[in-house]
Amino acid sequence: SQKIEQNSEALNIQEGKTATLTCNYTNYSPAYLQWYRQDPGRGPVFLLLIRENEKEKRKERLKVTFDTTLKQSLFHITASQPADSATYLCALGGEGRRALTFGSGTRLQVQP
Amino acid sequence: NAGVTQTPKFQVLKTGQSMTLQCAQDMNHNSMYWYRQDPGMGLRLIYYSASEGTTDKGEVPNGYNVSRLNKREFSLRLESAAPSQTSVYFCASSEAPVGYGYTFGSGTRLTVV
Numbered sequence: 001s002q003k004i005e006q007n008s009e010a011l012n013i014q015e016g017k018t019a020t021l022t023c024n025y026t027n028y029s030p031a032y033l034q035w036y037r038q039d040p041g042r043g044p045v046f047l048l049l050i051r052e053n054e055k056e057k058r059k060e061r062l063k064v065t066f067d068t069t070l071k072q073s074l075f076h077i078t079a080s081q082p083a084d085s086a087t088y089l090c091a092l093g094g095e096g097r098r099a100l101t102f103g104s105g106t107r108l109q110v111q112p
Numbered sequence: 113n114a115g116v117t118q119t120p121k122f123q124v125l126k127t128g129q130s131m132t133l134q135c136a137q138d139m140n141h142n143s144m145y146w147y148r149q150d151p152g153m154g155l156r157l158i159y160y161s162a163s164e165g166t167t168d169k170g171e172v173p174n175g176y177n178v179s180r181l182n183k184r185e186f187s188l189r190l191e192s193a194a195p196s197q198t199s200v201y202f203c204a205s206s207e208a209p210v211g212y213g214y215t216f217g218s219g220t221r222l223t224v225v
Contacts, residue, residue, distance in 0.1 A: 099160040102155040
């Protein structure tokens with residue numbers, strides 16, 4: 001069955017460092033991959049979308065890579081700030097017209 | 113610009129009671145979705161509507177029904193609530209299921225006792 005894996009353990013880093021979160025998937029051939037941010041008690045917020053033919057995408061301090069051979073996406077936040085502390089979800093889509101399938105998310109804690 | 117509006121925000125039901133969760137979007141999106149989120153399990157798709165007039169089952173549709181009332185509104189009904197349906201429910205919308213980011217509502221926290 002399709003499976004999306006994100007590190008369930010929280011990632012703790014110091015302010016100013018680069019945070020790197022991982023999303024691995026199996027039994028899936030997505031046409032694109034998305035990343036979302038979720039704060040406690042709130043709905044997810046869309047951050048970035050990367051397509052299968054794109055290796056890398058950037059938006060301000062965010063960078064996403066997508067390796068369809070390794071079946072992996074890496075999500076980087078450079079110059080991290082305490083305000084970046086949240087849970088980050090990856091989501092896969094594109095098979096047929098089905099809706100997105102989400103991973104369970106990784107909590108990021110940026111220490112001042 | 114309200115985005116996606118969900119009502120109610122909180123609800124407590126007794127086992128066997130029924131209720132409808134309401135969702136409306138003002139972005140003229142074609143597609144709408146209902147997900148539930150449980151600790152450690154991430155977001156799981158219940159039902160979605162790729163376009164007005166169509167609905168499809170997701171990963172966990174049992175115990176739920178949906179209605180795409182018009183382009184703006186997509187409701188989720190629990191006919192006979194069970195404790196296993198205790199969860200946080202999120203409605204979302206997008207231009208299409210494929211290739212676009214989703215806009216989520218703020219969620220409905222439902223407890224079934």
